[in-house]
Amino acid sequence: MIKQILSCDWGTSSFRLRLVNAEDCSVLAESTNAKGIAAAYGEWLQSGLAENERIPFYKSILLIQIASLDKGSLAGVPLIISGMASSTIGMAELPYKNIPFRISDANLHVHRIADDEKFPHEIFIVSGLRAASDVMRGEETILHGCEINDGEQLFIFPGTHSKHVIVHNHIVQNFKTFMTGELFDLLSTKSILERSVEKAKLSEINIAQFVNGVREAISSSLLNSIFHVRTNQLFNKLNKKENYLYLSGLLIGEELKKIEKENYDSVTLVSEGMLSTLYSESLSALGLKDKLVMQNADAAFIRGQVVILNKCR
Numbered sequence: 606m607i608k609q610i611l612s613c614d615w616g617t618s619s620f621r622l623r624l625v626n627a628e629d630c631s632v633l634a635e636s637t638n639a640k641g642i643a644a645a646y647g648e649w650l651q652s653g654l655a656e657n658e659r660i661p662f663y664k665s666i667l668l669i670q671i672a673s674l675d676k677g678s679l680a681g682v683p684l685i686i687s688g689m690a691s692s693t694i695g696m697a698e699l700p701y702k703n704i705p706f707r708i709s710d711a712n713l714h715v716h717r718i719a720d721d722e723k724f725p726h727e728i729f730i731v732s733g734l735r736a737a738s739d740v741m742r743g744e745e746t747i748l749h750g751c752e753i754n755d756g757e758q759l760f761i762f763p764g765t766h767s768k769h770v771i772v773h774n775h776i777v778q779n780f781k782t783f784m785t786g787e788l789f790d791l792l793s794t795k796s797i798l799e800r801s802v803e804k805a806k807l808s809e810i811n812i813a814q815f816v817n818g819v820r821e822a823i824s825s826s827l828l829n830s831i832f833h834v835r836t837n838q839l840f841n842k843l844n845k846k847e848n849y850l851y852l853s854g855l856l857i858g859e860e861l862k863k864i865e866k867e868n869y870d871s872v873t874l875v876s877e878g879m880l881s882t883l884y885s886e887s888l889s890a891l892g893l894k895d896k897l898v899m900q901n902a903d904a905a906f907i908r909g910q911v912v913i914l915n916k917c918r
Contacts, residue, residue, distance in 0.1 A: 607914060607915065608627055608628065609625065610624075610627050610682065610910065610914060611682050611683065612906075613667075613686040613690075614687055614688050614906060615687075615688045615690045615695070616641050616642065617642055617643050617689050619639060620638050620670065621636070621637045622637075622670045622673075622674065623635045625907055625910075627914075627915075630907045630908050633676070634674040636670055638670075641689070642688070642692065645663060645666055648666075659696065660697065663690075664723070667684070667724075671684075671726075681720075683727045683914060684728050685728075685729040685730075685731065685913065686728065686729070686730050687743050687909075688742055691714075691742060692742060699730065700714055700732065701714070701732060701735030701740055702733070702734050703735050704734055704736050704778065705776050705778055706745075707776050707777075708749060708772065708776070709753070711913050713733075713734075713745060714731075714732035715729050715730065715913065717729055729913075731913060736781075739780055739782050744768045744780075747762065747902055748760065748770065748772070748905075749912045750906060750908030750910075750911075750912065751900055753775050755775075756773070757771065757868075757870050758871050758872075759864065759867070759869045759871070760875055761861075761874050761876075762875050762902065763785075763786075763876045763884050764786055765784075766784055767783040767784075767860060768781070769781045769783065771869075783860045785856050785857060788856060789853060789856050793852060798831070798852065801835050801837065801848050802845050802849040802852055803845035803846050803848075804846075805846040805849045812882075812886055814851045815854040815886060816887075817851060817854065818851040818855040818856075819854040819857060819861075819886070819887045820858070821854075821855060821858070822857075823862045827856075827859045830855050831855055853883060857884060858887060858890075862891065865891045865892055871898050872896045872897055874900070875901075875905055876902050877901050877902055877903060881899070
């Protein structure tokens, strides 16, 4: 049994590294920054190094991040990386695992890189899953750390590109990506609606206006209803922070509105923070409160990496 692991979530635009007690999945140290795979790949291109130097280049970035944990020598502690490190712009491109996929088998494509004198950590890079017309990298790791029951479950992973994953008797049957977060960012910062909204913090949420947006999304066309964000401001119906939440409700409502017509045994929301609050309110507005199960995404991610790493070693 591994005692400690270095747990890395390396996304497109963010980087998170944790030193984890593998026995109870507690976090002993943590470092986060905005140096995602896209930024690392940009630096790699600018370096002009040969292709066979790509992994050493990425290792040099990882060594700096490991040192930032300020835990002294961690030589010998294995490093497991999920997310975009296995993509075309990552350390080593890995093929996706096809669905249907049995989660309990934990047999994802995992690429092992041996430790050496310059980098004294075994590296395990986890690949993602592929459906007929969709892909994921990162959520498959979180799924391995979630509580999976018999029957048909829908798992929702909110984010820039939200994922809806259908799991039947522990087998991933299908999943879909919704560009909810990215569309919200575009509309609120790069469209005519920019001057009609102002970012609201969790403590400032008027949940009623958010729910109004969800309910309008259920009964209307998104292409029409998003223009109401502008008229809300023109006619002084809502202030800019209320409008921000109303727009969020429209988009999240659009993402979720077909779920109520499906007959899932449970709907599991895997998230934390403000998104967890907003999505749970949306699902309640859809009449799914009795089927709603909440799981923390960070905790599930760590548990998933421990499961996968123990399977590999």
